[in-house]
Every structure is written in C-alpha cells, then in structure tokens.
Amino acid sequence: MVGYLVRRCIRLVVSLVVVSIIPFGLLQMVPGSFGELSQLASGSGLGGTDTAEAAAQLEERYGEGTPAWRQYLTFMQGAVTGDMGPSYKYPQLTVEQIIADAFPVSLTLAALATALTLVIAVPIGVLAALRKDTFADYGSMFTLTTIQALPGYLFALVLILIFAAGLGWLPTSGWSGPQNLIIPVIALAVQPTAMLARYVRSSMLEALREEYVVAAYAKGGTPGAVTIRHALRNSLIPVVTVVGPIFAALATGTVFIEALMGIPGLGMFFTVAARSRDVPLLMGTTLFFALIIMVLNLLVDLLYGVLDPRIRHERTTGRRRRRGKQEPEGEGHTTPATLAGGLEVRA
Amino acid sequence: MTSGHPLLSVRDLTVGFRGRDGQPTPAVQGLSLNLSQGGSLAIVGESGSGKTVSMRALLRLLPGSAEVGGRAAFEGHDLLRLPADRLRAVRGRGIGMVFQNAMDALNPTRTLKSQLTEHLRWHRICSRSEATRRAVAALDRVGIPEPHRRIRMYPFQLSGGMRQRAMIAMSIVAGPRLLIADEPTTALDVTVQRQVLDLLNDLRDDGLSLIMITHDLGVARYLCDDVVVMRDGRVVESAPMAEFVTSASHPYSKQLLAAALDVDTSTDATQQSAVPDPEPEAPSPLMRANDLVKVFNGRGGETRAVDQVSVSIHRGQTVGVVGESGSGKSTLARLLVRLIEPTSGTVTFAGADLLGAGRRELHQLRRRVQMVFQNPHGSLLPHLSVAANVMEPLRAHRVGTPVQRRQRALEMLELVGVPAQRADHYPRQFSGGQQQRVAIARALALEPELLICDEPTSALDLSIQAQILDLLGDLQQRLGLSMLFVTHNLAVAQRLCDRIVVMAAGQVMEVAPAHQLFTSPQHPYTRALLDAVLPVHSPPQRAAQPLDPPQTEEIRR
Numbered sequence: 001m002v003g004y005l006v007r008r009c010i011r012l013v014v015s016l017v018v019v020s021i022i023p024f025g026l027l028q029m030v031p032g033s034f035g036e037l038s039q040l041a042s043g044s045g046l047g048g049t050d051t052a053e054a055a056a057q058l059e060e061r062y063g064e065g066t067p068a069w070r071q072y073l074t075f076m077q078g079a080v081t082g083d084m085g086p087s088y089k090y091p092q093l094t095v096e097q098i099i100a101d102a103f104p105v106s107l108t109l110a111a112l113a114t115a116l117t118l119v120i121a122v123p124i125g126v127l128a129a130l131r132k133d134t135f136a137d138y139g140s141m142f143t144l145t146t147i148q149a150l151p152g153y154l155f156a157l158v159l160i161l162i163f164a165a166g167l168g169w170l171p172t173s174g175w176s177g178p179q180n181l182i183i184p185v186i187a188l189a190v191q192p193t194a195m196l197a198r199y200v201r202s203s204m205l206e207a208l209r210e211e212y213v214v215a216a217y218a219k220g221g222t223p224g225a226v227t228i229r230h231a232l233r234n235s236l237i238p239v240v241t242v243v244g245p246i247f248a249a250l251a252t253g254t255v256f257i258e259a260l261m262g263i264p265g266l267g268m269f270f271t272v273a274a275r276s277r278d279v280p281l282l283m284g285t286t287l288f289f290a291l292i293i294m295v296l297n298l299l300v301d302l303l304y305g306v307l308d309p310r311i312r313h314e315r316t317t318g319r320r321r322r323r324g325k326q327e328p329e330g331e332g333h334t335t336p337a338t339l340a341g342g343l344e345v346r347a
Numbered sequence: 348m349t350s351g352h353p354l355l356s357v358r359d360l361t362v363g364f365r366g367r368d369g370q371p372t373p374a375v376q377g378l379s380l381n382l383s384q385g386g387s388l389a390i391v392g393e394s395g396s397g398k399t400v401s402m403r404a405l406l407r408l409l410p411g412s413a414e415v416g417g418r419a420a421f422e423g424h425d426l427l428r429l430p431a432d433r434l435r436a437v438r439g440r441g442i443g444m445v446f447q448n449a450m451d452a453l454n455p456t457r458t459l460k461s462q463l464t465e466h467l468r469w470h471r472i473c474s475r476s477e478a479t480r481r482a483v484a485a486l487d488r489v490g491i492p493e494p495h496r497r498i499r500m501y502p503f504q505l506s507g508g509m510r511q512r513a514m515i516a517m518s519i520v521a522g523p524r525l526l527i528a529d530e531p532t533t534a535l536d537v538t539v540q541r542q543v544l545d546l547l548n549d550l551r552d553d554g555l556s557l558i559m560i561t562h563d564l565g566v567a568r569y570l571c572d573d574v575v576v577m578r579d580g581r582v583v584e585s586a587p588m589a590e591f592v593t594s595a596s597h598p599y600s601k602q603l604l605a606a607a608l609d610v611d612t613s614t615d616a617t618q619q620s621a622v623p624d625p626e627p628e629a630p631s632p633l634m635r636a637n638d639l640v641k642v643f644n645g646r647g648g649e650t651r652a653v654d655q656v657s658v659s660i661h662r663g664q665t666v667g668v669v670g671e672s673g674s675g676k677s678t679l680a681r682l683l684v685r686l687i688e689p690t691s692g693t694v695t696f697a698g699a700d701l702l703g704a705g706r707r708e709l710h711q712l713r714r715r716v717q718m719v720f721q722n723p724h725g726s727l728l729p730h731l732s733v734a735a736n737v738m739e740p741l742r743a744h745r746v747g748t749p750v751q752r753r754q755r756a757l758e759m760l761e762l763v764g765v766p767a768q769r770a771d772h773y774p775r776q777f778s779g780g781q782q783q784r785v786a787i788a789r790a791l792a793l794e795p796e797l798l799i800c801d802e803p804t805s806a807l808d809l810s811i812q813a814q815i816l817d818l819l820g821d822l823q824q825r826l827g828l829s830m831l832f833v834t835h836n837l838a839v840a841q842r843l844c845d846r847i848v849v850m851a852a853g854q855v856m857e858v859a860p861a862h863q864l865f866t867s868p869q870h871p872y873t874r875a876l877l878d879a880v881l882p883v884h885s886p887p888q889r890a891a892q893p894l895d896p897p898q899t900e901e902i903r904r
Binding site for chain 1: 403406408435436437438439440443444446448451452453454455456457458465466469470501503504517518521
C-alpha cells in the first residue's frame, strides 16, 4: 500500500511538471504581454503601479531579455520553494498570498455544493432505479435532464431575482457571511445534482440486475436489506469516480458564479490573470488547480480501494507480482500433479 | 412426512414475460412435477427450454414483467400465493438455491462470512457468533480446507471450484429441506465437476432433497432418481431416471439420449480409424510442430502457456487436443496458424517453415490452413450476410471474380446444409448451430488442406453439437481434410479423432491413437480425466476412485 502511494505521488509530480509547461508555452506563443496590455488598458505603465521599483523588480525576475526557459525555471524554482513572486496585476500581493486568501472561499463553496449534490442526487437516483418505469422515475429523470441542459449561472440569476431582488431575503452579492453562501451553493449544485442522479440511477439499475441480488433474495432477504447491503454499496463504487471530478470542477471552475456574485474566490483571480496576461498568477493558479484535481483523483482511487476489495487486493499484490513471487494465475483447475496422485508433473 | 405427501408439488406452472406491448410471451407452459422427501429430480433441457425460469418462478424470483400461474405447494403451502413475509421465510430456510456461476452469484465486495451469515440473521435463526460458527461448519462440510481462514476472504480470492463450494455452503447453512441447483457444475472442469457432484451426493445422504437443473444427461444420471425433460417451456417426458435412459418414450428424449456421447472405454471397442495411425516417425507429416513454447508475460509474471509441445498431423488424419481449461490447448491451436508468435520452437507445414515465412509466403500458406472458432457469434462478421462472410476469405486471397466467389459461397453453404434462400440473411438471423455451419463453410471456401477447430461445439446445445460433429466427420471423408480438433470433451474427441494429445498445464501428458488412449490410458492424468467423465448410457459408478482432495485448487491471491 505504501509502495502504491509512493508510485502515485511520483506520477503526480511528473504530471504537474508537464501541466506547468503547457500554459507557459502557450503564454509564450500568444501575442501581447502584461505590460503592453496594461498600457493599452490604462494608458500608463504596469497597470497603474508605475513605480520604477516595481518595474525594475519585474524586469530583474522576468525581464524581456531573459530567455523563456530561464523564466520558466525561475518560476518553477519559486513554485517549489513556495516563492512564486508577486503578481503583475496585484504587485503588493504574492501569488501565494492570493491563493491562500482566495482558495478557502472557493473550497467552501465547492464543499458545500458537493455535499448538497450528494444529499439530493443519491436518494433521487436510488428511488428512480427502485421505481423504474413508474411516474416517479420518468418524472424525476425528465426534470433532471431538463435542468442539466441549463447553465448554473442562469439559476443563480433566477434565484437572485426571486430571493434577493424580489423578496429581499438574501443579499445579491458580496462575501460577508453565511447568507452569502446560499444562492451560489444552490446554483453550483444544480447541474452536478442532475448529472449525478442520472448516474446513480443507471448504476443502481445495473447493480439490481446482478445475479448476487437475486441470490440474496433467494436467501430470504427483505427488499430493504438486499438493496442496502448488496445493491447500493456496489452501485456507489462507480459513482465515487464521478464525485471526485465534480468536486474538483466545483473547486476550480466556479468562475461564472464568483464573477456574477462578486465572490473573491480563486476562479475570479484566475479570470483576471488570464485576461491581463499576469504570468505568475496564471501559472500559480493553473498549477494549483492541477494539483487539486490530481490530489482529488488520488483520493478517489484510494476510496475506490476502500469500497471495492478487488481493487485493494490488486494493489497490495501488484508489487508482489512484479517481484515475481506471485503464483501464476490459474483458472482454478486442478493441476495434473494432484490428479496424478502426487506424481510430479510440474512443480 | 410420508411418501404420500410430497415435499414439493408443482401443478400446471405457467410463466410468461410481458413485452413492451403488454402481451405475455410464454416461457413455461404447464410444468407439473412431484418431489418426495429426500428425493432427487433432474430437470433436463437445452438452452431456452424454460428450466431456470420455472425454478426461479417457484420462489418468485423473476422480475416484475413475469406472469406466473399454477400451483407450487412446498410442504403443503402454495408458494405462489404465500404472503411476502412467509415466502421470505421459505426462501433460504426451506429452499436453498445454488446458482450456475458462483462468480456472479456471490457479491464481489462482501466476504464469505458476511454472505454466509446474513440470512441466518435475517431468519433470526441464531446469534451473530453462532452464525459465524455455523458458517465455518458449512464451509467445512463442503470440503473447503481451513474454513476459519477462508471465511474472511472475498469470492474472487477463491478458485472456481472453491467458489462453487462456497456458494453451496451459503445455500445450505440455514438448513433448507430442498436444494435447487441450477447448472452448478457447467462452468467447471470435469475433474472439479466430479468433486462438486460428489459433494451434492453427500448432502443428499444427509437427507437433503435436490432439484438439479442441467443440460448434461451424464450429470443428471449421476445424481438424480427422476428426470423431467423440458423443451420450449413444456414438459416432454418425466420418468424415473433408470427407466428413462433405457426406454425413453418421447422422440425428443430419444434424440437427446442419442446425442449424449459417452466415452467408450470397453476393450472390445476396436473402432479402428479409417486411416491407420502412421508411425510418429513416418515421413513428411502435413504439419509438424517441434518443441513449441509460448510464454505470456502478464501481471502474474511469466506463464508458460505452451511448454515444449511437439505435434504432427498427417494427411487425412484428425488429431485431437484434449485438456481442461488453462491447459494451453487453444494457445497451441493459435500457435500452429501463427495467430500468435511462439516464444520458441518450429512449425513446418507441407515442408515449408511456417514461422520463418515472410508476409507473402505466410499469406499463401494460410490459404491452406483454416480455422473454426468456438463462438460463431463472435467470429462471423455481423454486418455481412452469411454469403458475404463465406466470400470474405476468397476476397482476401483474390480468388476468382465476384460472381465466381458468390457461386462458390453458395456451394459451400449448401455443402454445410444452409439453403441458398438464406444466403443473404445476416448471421444474427441464424441459430448458434447454423452460425457454426456458416463458419465451417467459410473455413472450407479456400479448399484448405488442414482445418483447425477450436472447441467448435462447446457453445452449442447437445443435439446441435451432434449435428456439427456429423457434418465435420462427413466433410473430412468427402474432402480428404486433415484436422486438428481442440476440445475439453473426451467423448467428442473419441468420436472424431484418430490420434489424441492430452494436455495439462501447457505440457503434453500423453499422445496415443484414439482407441488405445481410451482403452488403456498410460498417463495418470489421462486416467483421472476418464474417471471424471459421467456416462449417460451405463450406470454411474459413484466415486469409484475418490479423487484427491483439492489441495492445489488453491486460493488465488
């Protein structure tokens, strides 16, 4: 198990390096730099902060004269040592500070939205599967399909119109307390809920058709016991793989909602960085997003092992097999040696 | 209970499945049977005859689209009309069920302990710790060594035979009076099958009544006192077993019995083959393989699937390759046509080096060696009509004009008994047996000298199997073909082959002329294989030579 984790972590680092090269390379290829864009936007140098000191600092670190590979190595060195330097756009803040401030906001939204998704989607999916081909099944699936086709920010707008602008129960935007969470969390959860419920339903239907479910009924199980002990758990194994990416997408992709509701999350800074060619901030957030997604995938895989003993088993024996101590995989036939009454045919 | 009051009495059981249009399609029509206390009954039939459906209908295990009618009294209570909670009390506790494939019927994510004890708790039979004790005892009863340790394992950690035993343990742990076993040994090798059947026999001695669903008359005869033959959802014949095998009255029963091949080990069976067996050193066999080795490098390390195997096939001869699953027989067949490259060894065909042949040369040689696979459904191209399927090798080898190819395809189809009117139908419109005929026609279209058949009848029903074997035997005589015939079925090999190679664990155990192999097997493994075969037409010898306990049938970890 430890070996498995080590292997996964090495792979994670390699992936992160590859991921870091791609946006950096793309940024080298697109025309326009932070300085040019800022001048176009404001008519002055460096986004309004045209102190000579700041300019010189940037020049020293990422100057025009410095070749791209050196810029990259400088950045990566900074990323590894935890010093990615100041943002172009917000020169008074380092990239680390921005991420440290903004990520908890995004994480809170994502965690709450994921929790809400699970709480709603799993029961709906299970019930739809149990009531297959009834009105409850058709009705819930039709509604969910419709919802899934609509973007989340549209829901945010509708919710703002009704509960904030209309009834005045909730604030329209900002980030000052729990009341600011309600609309964005609901809006974020809507689409994943629709997707997950459909996924749970089909996974549950598949599990209900399994022969071991019939066998459990044949042993005298009540529908409740059979559903929970045999069908539900096995049907949730594939669902876990979907929940990981849903959470990752929510934690990194809340761009629209954050912008719409003025929430200072990571998505907002990512958009700003991309628009203004803020290389350090863009690289920093991209790498951070990649790290989150990869760590989440790793967690999902670990969880998979907890839920499915076959996978856990394969992992722990994987190493032993590679070391060649594994017995050849037989199809369970009696070997000739036994049948020949102990006659040595092949050890 | 007296013999006058049967344990199970089924009257006019009907099962239909409602389709999308709401119209029920009948699956079982008017099944009636009686099983006395301690009795054993075989329900025999080919695929689709309704045997599984009818038994599941008894315990109301069918999906909601099923409509079940009739009466099924178990210990005096009609199962079809019992309230749900009383039916649940019968399920598992009164009637245990063993499913065909233990891999599917055991939950892969739960330990044996969980699955063997949960219904003891459901039925409130005993406490949790007592349940575990009983589960261990049940595993011990079915012959699983070290039950204390194994009970904590997951189904996938056990070998096929072990899993089936665990499944049986699960179905008997709650102490049912009746066990319904649905093809419990079909997925197992013959030697393992024999062990599982002996276990069921022992359970019968403990007083358990048994209903055995099977397509294998040998299995039915070995285990059961009475037989019910089903076909297309109807009972064709029901009789005591001893009477049935000697004097079945219904034509279909007779046909089934005729199709059931027994291995003939009597010494007077001197059915000398048409072609006398040439000396192994005889000059120029059509195909000769020397010291073939195939090593697969998988996650489990090296597997020597074929290990130092030498075979020669002479013109006009049929060589059988016999072995259990994992013996390397199919790998050998594929090596001989170079569908997979051997690790080492040589193969010559008509004097030419098959392994050293370049692309072009190999293409020419392949024209003369054709193959028939186990599953015609998988080996025919589904988007081409059967005529086009048969034309495919002609096209690949650029033989004739399209018109000539079609002509040839029609001739070939006629040769294997597929009428010309059906030549433009697609494979899915044919039954399994007819699909295999088409596959044979395709293999013969290029007029090969050697036909390699890999279990060509294993996926087919018994009566169809007999027809295909007849066809192959007939074609061989008419066309002077040489054949390599891979099979796990000794009776099939005996019927068709001149010489037989017995394989196990990638190695050749014994090579002998067919008549000699069956009358005086030399190798202990061959003898064990022969002992495990269950005859239909002669009285079964119950565990005449007890097979070794399955120590090597070890846990797969």
